[in-house]
Amino acid sequence: MAVQDEDADLVRAVIAGDDEAFAELVRRHKGAILRSAARFARNHAELEDLGQETFLRAYRDLRSFRGEAPFGHWLSRITVRVCYDALRNRRREEKDVSLDALAAPVADPSTENGPSAQQARLILDRAMSRLKPEDRLVITLFELEDRSVREVAEMTGWSETLVKVRAFRARAALKRSIGGDDER
Amino acid sequence: MNDKRHDRRDEYLDLLFARGRQAPPDVSGVERNFETRVMARIREWREPWYAWAWRLAPVLLALTVLLAGWSMLYPPVHPADPVTALASVNQEVALVDYLAGE
Numbered sequence: 001m002a003v004q005d006e007d008a009d010l011v012r013a014v015i016a017g018d019d020e021a022f023a024e025l026v027r028r029h030k031g032a033i034l035r036s037a038a039r040f041a042r043n044h045a046e047l048e049d050l051g052q053e054t055f056l057r058a059y060r061d062l063r064s065f066r067g068e069a070p071f072g073h074w075l076s077r078i079t080v081r082v083c084y085d086a087l088r089n090r091r092r093e094e095k096d097v098s099l100d101a102l103a104a105p106v107a108d109p110s111t112e113n114g115p116s117a118q119q120a121r122l123i124l125d126r127a128m129s130r131l132k133p134e135d136r137l138v139i140t141l142f143e144l145e146d147r148s149v150r151e152v153a154e155m156t157g158w159s160e161t162l163v164k165v166r167a168f169r170a171r172a173a174l175k176r177s178i179g180g181d182d183e184r
Numbered sequence: 185m186n187d188k189r190h191d192r193r194d195e196y197l198d199l200l201f202a203r204g205r206q207a208p209p210d211v212s213g214v215e216r217n218f219e220t221r222v223m224a225r226i227r228e229w230r231e232p233w234y235a236w237a238w239r240l241a242p243v244l245l246a247l248t249v250l251l252a253g254w255s256m257l258y259p260p261v262h263p264a265d266p267v268t269a270l271a272s273v274n275q276e277v278a279l280v281d282y283l284a285g286e
Contacts, residue, residue, distance in 0.1 A: 019223065026219040031211070034218070038209035047214050048221075055222045056229060117207030120200045143201040175193040178200070 003028075007071035014062055022062075026055055029072055033079050039140050040083040050086060054079045080137065080155045087133035127177040131170055138163055139170035 007028070013021035034051050041047035057078050065074050115123060124144075128136050141147045141155065142163075149167075153160045 019226075022226070023219045023223050026222050030215055030218045034211040034214055035208055038211050044214055047211065048218075051214065051218060052222055052225050056225055059226050060229075114196075114199050115203060117203045120203035121207060121209075124200050124204050144204050146205060171197065175197055178196060179193050 004070045008067045011062060011065055011067070011071060014059070022059060025058075025071070029075055030055075032072065033075060036076065036079050036145065037083055039144055040087060040136075046086070050079075050082055054082045057082065077155050077157075080141070084133060084137050084156070087136060091133050123178065124174075127174050130177055131173055134158075135166050135170035135173065138166040139174070142167050 007025065010021045010025050014025070030051065033054055034047060037050040037054065038047050041050055054075065058075055061078075065071065114120075128139070131139070137156065138152055141152045142149070147155070149160050149163050152158075152163045152167075156163065158166075
């Protein structure tokens with residue numbers, strides 16, 4: 001039996017009242033969902049919250065899953081919405097961040113061998129924290145999750161044109177950020 | 185000159201993204217028993233509002249015991265019964281009237 005059919009069967013079982021079936025769905029998809037949410041979380045506690053919120057919303061809205069797309073895709077869309085909400089809330093919390101801290105360049109592009117994977121993630125995390133939530137969401141899905149424009153549009157519910165505009169804007173802001181503001 | 189710098193930043197950003205993709209975030213710590221915690225959260229969410237009332241039972245019981253103890257230690261002081269007091273005054277007045285021949 002295909003994974004997709006098995007998922008659909010499990011969803012039907014959950015709707016019929018079988019909680020263990022939902023636990024099985026969580027077991028099957030937690031890895032992908034948590035890896036995706038981890039691109040937006042600042043620490044493990046926040047990742048735990050994002051993951052739990054995703055599955056709680058999925059459980060609550062399970063009847064709206066029609067089975068036309070794989071369950072994993074449906075779950076990914078919920079993850080994107082949960083992470084976007086978290087980014088927007090965080091933005092409100094971080095409005096008091098010092099302007100001096102935001103103005104400092106985060107990396108030197110002239111580094112000889114380039115950064116390690118770990119360093120790259122840290123540099124990107126810091127630079128991306130300055131982006132608008134919608135721009136950060138798009139550039140993360142597009143560049144780090146390697147999704148196509150169409151996929152990003154489907155996941156976010158925004159038009160492909162809007163996704164392209166936001167990706168372009170985010171990229172331009174990141175370029176300014178990683179090299180300081182001397183270009184202006 | 186500016187174009188060159190622009191190109192270098194593009195290349196650097198692409199390098200950062202490529203390295204970022206190479207190292208997917210480590211989620212093993214959160215993944216462990218994650219389904220158990222999710223199911224606990226779902227059970228909590230499904231609980232009806234009155235289920236919370238049972239959680240207050242120990243607090244209410246403790247409060248009852250405290251009040252009972254308080255009332256036993258400090259019994260209320262009853263003031264004199266006003267009706268009885270009035271009746272006794274009336275009796276005295278009637279006796280005085282009788283003795284005075286009124």
